[in-house]
Amino acid sequence: MQVIARLKPGVTLAQANVSINVVFQRYVASSAAAAKLSASELKEYSDQQIKLQPGARGASTLHGAFAEPLKPLMALVALVLLIACANLANLLLARGAARQKEFAVRLSSQVRLGYNSSRLLVFRVRPIPAGYKDAAIPLLYRNLLEKFKAVPGVSAATLSADGLFSHSESGDPISVEGYIPKPGEVMSSRIDQVGPDYFSVVGIPLLQGRSILAQDSAPVGGQAPRAAVINQTFVRRFFPHADPIGKRVTDTYPGYPSSAEVVGVVSDAKYNSLREEPLPRLYAPIFNPFWPEGQAFFEIRTNADPAPVSSALRAVVHDTNSAIPEVEIRTMSGLVTDSLQTDYFVARLASAFGLLAIILAGVGLYGIMAFTVARRTRDIGIRMALGASSSDILRQTVRETLILMLAGIAVGVPIALGGARLIHTMLFGLGPADPVALLAACAILAAIAAGASYIPARRASRVDPMVALRYE
Numbered sequence: 245m246q247v248i249a250r251l252k253p254g255v256t257l258a259q260a261n262v263s264i265n266v267v268f269q270r271y272v273a274s275s276a277a278a279a280k281l282s283a284s285e286l287k288e289y290s291d292q293q294i295k296l297q298p299g300a301r302g303a304s305t306l307h308g309a310f311a312e313p314l315k316p317l318m319a320l321v322a323l324v325l326l327i328a329c330a331n332l333a334n335l336l337l338a339r340g341a342a343r344q345k346e347f348a349v350r351l352s353s354q355v356r357l358g359y360n361s362s363r364l365l366v367f368r369v370r371p372i373p374a375g376y377k378d379a380a381i382p383l384l385y386r387n388l389l390e391k392f393k394a395v396p397g398v399s400a401a402t403l404s405a406d407g408l409f410s411h412s413e414s415g416d417p418i419s420v421e422g423y424i425p426k427p428g429e430v431m432s433s434r435i436d437q438v439g440p441d442y443f444s445v446v447g448i449p450l451l452q453g454r455s456i457l458a459q460d461s462a463p464v465g466g467q468a469p470r471a472a473v474i475n476q477t478f479v480r481r482f483f484p485h486a487d488p489i490g491k492r493v494t495d496t497y498p499g500y501p502s503s504a505e506v507v508g509v510v511s512d513a514k515y516n517s518l519r520e521e522p523l524p525r526l527y528a529p530i531f532n533p534f535w536p537e538g539q540a541f542f543e544i545r546t547n548a549d550p551a552p553v554s555s556a557l558r559a560v561v562h563d564t565n566s567a568i569p570e571v572e573i574r575t576m577s578g579l580v581t582d583s584l585q586t587d588y589f590v591a592r593l594a595s596a597f598g599l600l601a602i603i604l605a606g607v608g609l610y611g612i613m614a615f616t617v618a619r620r621t622r623d624i625g626i627r628m629a630l631g632a633s634s635s636d637i638l639r640q641t642v643r644e645t646l647i648l649m650l651a652g653i654a655v656g657v658p659i660a661l662g663g664a665r666l667i668h669t670m671l672f673g674l675g676p677a678d679p680v681a682l683l684a685a686c687a688i689l690a691a692i693a694a695g696a697s698y699i700p701a702r703r704a705s706r707v708d709p710m711v712a713l714r715y716e
Contacts, residue, residue, distance in 0.1 A: 261296050268294050324608035325652045327601050358513025360447030361576035365544040372538050374567035382531055385540055395556045397548030402445040405437040407541025409579040411516050420482045421492040434523050437530040443510055445545050453489045453508030461531035470532050472504035476512045478524035495534050502534050610696035638701050645697035653686050
């Protein structure tokens with residue numbers, strides 16, 4: 245028996261449930277006394293409850309039969325859509341991982357390093373472990389520099405205190421002639437001490453004035469007026485409306501004040517990371533330095549195969565003094581690529597997850613479609629009995645699947661774009677949007693959906709209508 249009732253004004257469904265069950269339990273108690281029931285029957289009879297439900301959706305028995313089974317099915321559908329969305333985002337990373345070699349080649353040309361990294365060798369020489377001290381250290385640097393220039397295959401050579409992509413940096417507090425610091429402003433600059441012709445050898449463009457030349461080196465055992473070259477960021481900060489040439493910059497580190505005259509301006513450059521923002525940088529002559537250097541990085545420009553040139557450079561160091569620790573010679577392009585190892589690792593890991601997501605998406609789509617078509621076998625039989633052809637059934641099933649797929653893509657693409665904007669800060673060279681990757685991901689998922697729906701739909705479309713009508 246089905247009972248339909250209307251709630252009184254101001255009474256909630258929960259209140260009505262409590263009230264009606266109080267009345268119902270009184271009836272159960274009184275009727276149970278009159279009935280001759282066993283103990284188990286009495287317990288079952290007494291445990292009955294009335295559960296009021298909103299009548300807006302009717303009193304269909306199908307709702308009760310299918311509501312619970314449909315919940316895990318819908319959860320499975322949501323999971324597949326989630327996998328599809330994650331797959332779109334992962335494909336962006338996978339595509340970047342597949343282009344690692346291309347990135348390595350293009351980095352020195354994807355990216356404005358501020359200098360020419362091709363055919364540039366970098367290595368560090370440490371004279372102190374070999375017993376060099378004080379004035380003997382710069383003498384060794386001069387000697388090695390001349391020998392390196394004479395090596396076959398070397399077109400130019402220079403040196404610097406910090407080196408490129410060596411993760412070695414120096415800096416001090418400074419004062420700048422003509423610049424009045426703001427209240428609380430910290431006056432500081434990166435400082436690198438470089439050899440003659442450093443900028444032409446490395447390939448940092450000279451924008452104004454001149455570079456550091458051999459004439460800027462102090463005589464052996466003596467001193468000379470110190471020249472300095474600054475970068476664009478230094479000019480923007482300390483000389484926004486003035487000509488920097490001829491101005492003096494003083495290193496104000498306590499106990500070691502010394503100054504230099506600006507003779508040139510060069511472009512900004514990347515020193516330790518492709519992501520780094522340019523900072524004010526001052527270059528002083530390494531042979532007329534602000535402070536003595538216990539090590540130096542040599543930058544060698546080659547016009548031949550780097551391998552034999554590297555062997556010859558090592559031999560020069562060894563022949564000069566075998567006690568100097570063996571030098572590790574790296575190409576500038578290799579140093580830049582090594583700085584992206586974390587990015588490459590994340591990209592490889594993401595590509596593995598992307599492949600897993602594709603597999604899971606395919607398996608999930610096929611399983612759902614096979615289950616859905618199997619549930620509709622009786623419906624398909626009725627349609628075929630009423631005149632629908634196998635091709636009609638096939639087209640309808642595939643069309644419905646592709647509509648669902650398009651809905652999933654419509655949800656997934658914005659999420660993929662949002663995810664790309666998030667992870668492009670973690671992976672260098674990954675743009676916030678890649679239309680090729682998005683189109684490829686959509687095409688792959690559409691192909692998987694089409695295949696996953698076609699196979700079970702084709703099987704169902706070949707079922708005999710009478711067999712389908714008897715199917716349960």
